[in-house]
Amino acid sequence: MKKYVPGIVLSFGMAAVSIILGNWFPLIGSSVFAIVLGILLSNFLKIPDSFQPGLTYSGKKLLQYSIIFLGFSMSIGKVSATGLSSLKISILTILIAFFAAYAAGKFFKMRRVLTVLIGFGTAICGGSAIAAASPILEAEEEEIALSISTIFFFNILAVFIFPFLGHLMQMSDGYFGTWAGTAINDTSSVVAAGYTYSQAAGDLATIVKLSRALMIVPACLIFAGYRYVRGKRSAQKVDLKKIFPWFILWFVLASVVSSLGIFPSELVPYTKLLSQWLMAMALAGIGAKVSFKQFKEAGAAPLLTGAFAWFCVAVSSLIIQYFL
Numbered sequence: 001m002k003k004y005v006p007g008i009v010l011s012f013g014m015a016a017v018s019i020i021l022g023n024w025f026p027l028i029g030s031s032v033f034a035i036v037l038g039i040l041l042s043n044f045l046k047i048p049d050s051f052q053p054g055l056t057y058s059g060k061k062l063l064q065y066s067i068i069f070l071g072f073s074m075s076i077g078k079v080s081a082t083g084l085s086s087l088k089i090s091i092l093t094i095l096i097a098f099f100a101a102y103a104a105g106k107f108f109k110m111r112r113v114l115t116v117l118i119g120f121g122t123a124i125c126g127g128s129a130i131a132a133a134s135p136i137l138e139a140e141e142e143e144i145a146l147s148i149s150t151i152f153f154f155n156i157l158a159v160f161i162f163p164f165l166g167h168l169m170q171m172s173d174g175y176f177g178t179w180a181g182t183a184i185n186d187t188s189s190v191v192a193a194g195y196t197y198s199q200a201a202g203d204l205a206t207i208v209k210l211s212r213a214l215m216i217v218p219a220c221l222i223f224a225g226y227r228y229v230r231g232k233r234s235a236q237k238v239d240l241k242k243i244f245p246w247f248i249l250w251f252v253l254a255s256v257v258s259s260l261g262i263f264p265s266e267l268v269p270y271t272k273l274l275s276q277w278l279m280a281m282a283l284a285g286i287g288a289k290v291s292f293k294q295f296k297e298a299g300a301a302p303l304l305t306g307a308f309a310w311f312c313v314a315v316s317s318l319i320i321q322y323f324l
Contacts, residue, residue: 007054007285010047011062014038014288015280022280026192031127032152034280035145038287047288058285059141063131064247066278070128071254072263072271089320090212093182093313094219097123100312101305108301113139116223117147118302122309125213126151126185131279132216135247136223141289148283150306155189162193166201173200178321181208183314217252 014037015030022030041047047055101119105112117139121130127148134144162184166176176197184190187209194205254271257263 003050004054004057006048007051007056008058008281009054010051011038011055011058011281011285011288014041014284015277018280018284019276029152029155029186029189030276030280031148031186031283032156034283035148035287038284039145039290039292040287042288042290043292051288055285055288058281059144059289060135060282062278062285063282064135066275066282067128067132068247068250068254069271069275069278071251072258073268073275087211089178089182089317090208090215092320093317094123094212094215096316097309097313101309104305104308105301108305110301110305111143113137114143114147114302115305117143118150118306119309120219121147121151122154122185122306122313124185124215124219125187125209126155126189127279127283128187128213129216129219131282132220132247132251133223136220136227141286144286145290146302148286150302151185153303154306154310155184155186158184159189159192159196163196166197173198174204175321177201177204178208179314179317180205182212183310183317184209185310187213214255 015034018033018037019030021033025033098119101115101122104110105115105118116137117130117133120133121127123129130144130147130151133139139147158180162176162180166179171179177194177200180190180193180197180201181204184193184205187206190205190209191202195202254263258268
């Protein structure tokens with residue numbers, strides 16, 4: 001464990017800075033600052049080799065722990081308050097996001113895992129979804145960083161674009177809240193855009209977003225099952241215990257415990273804060289393993305794939321609401 005200490009301490013320091021910056025600039029958020037700080041540090045300063053084990057540990061293990069603690073703040077009871085209508089829209093837009101990302105990824109000849117991560121982040125809940133799926137898909141640090149950076153770029157745009165378009169199209173609070181909750185990726189951006197529009201729209205958008213975020217669980221289980229079946233077909237030796245996302249199981253347990261009222265409600269803000277810190281440390285660790293050369297080699301394909309998937313989700317959400 002001693003070998004991990006330098007890198008963990010470094011990721012903690014970057015997380016502290018990113019959380020402070022995130023509080024000052026909430027529209028950007030600590031997650032973006034964390035990964036950007038990591039990338040800047042790795043590209044402008046030579047990080048000693050002794051820090052690498054701890055940075056790798058932060059990018060993988062702490063990532064999983066952050067998802068588990070996030071479960072305590074996602075009550076299943078809150079999701080039921082939105083009704084089946086928003087869930088139907090969420091499921092349909094999730095499928096559309098995956099197909100759109102897959103088509104764009106094929107067109108731009110992107111790597112499969114990177115395409116899946118961008119589609120997953122667009123479909124469900126941005127960085128949290130990418131963080132949950134990356135260990136199952138065995139994504140590389142570069143792929144995680146590229147996909148998260150792509151998703152958060154469009155999150156920032158959404159905060160400004162969505163309220164403007166909502167007022168321009170004279171949407172009702174309910175219509176806009178559902179649209180924001182199903183078409184904007186990150187929770188902080190959903191909240192920012194929703195409450196910018198109105199109090200009622202913000203309340204609805206937040207609840208819709210929670211129901212959409214819970215789709216992380218079945219989607220990750222599908223990924224794990226697909227990987228297992230694919231390994232069997234190719235005659236590879238696949239250990240189901242190793243590829244099964246156990247941290248997702250703990251995430252579900254945390255959510256159930258919170259929903260049943262077993263977990264003290266006054267502790268939920270602290271678990272959410274702990275999740276934020278662990279997520280920031282993980283993303284800082286991931287960013288520190290990425291170089292500008294990797295972004296240059298990736299080209300515009302990730303950004304264009306994210307733009308196409310996001311556009312398809314935003315438009316389809318409006319169309320589905322109109323017909324439902």
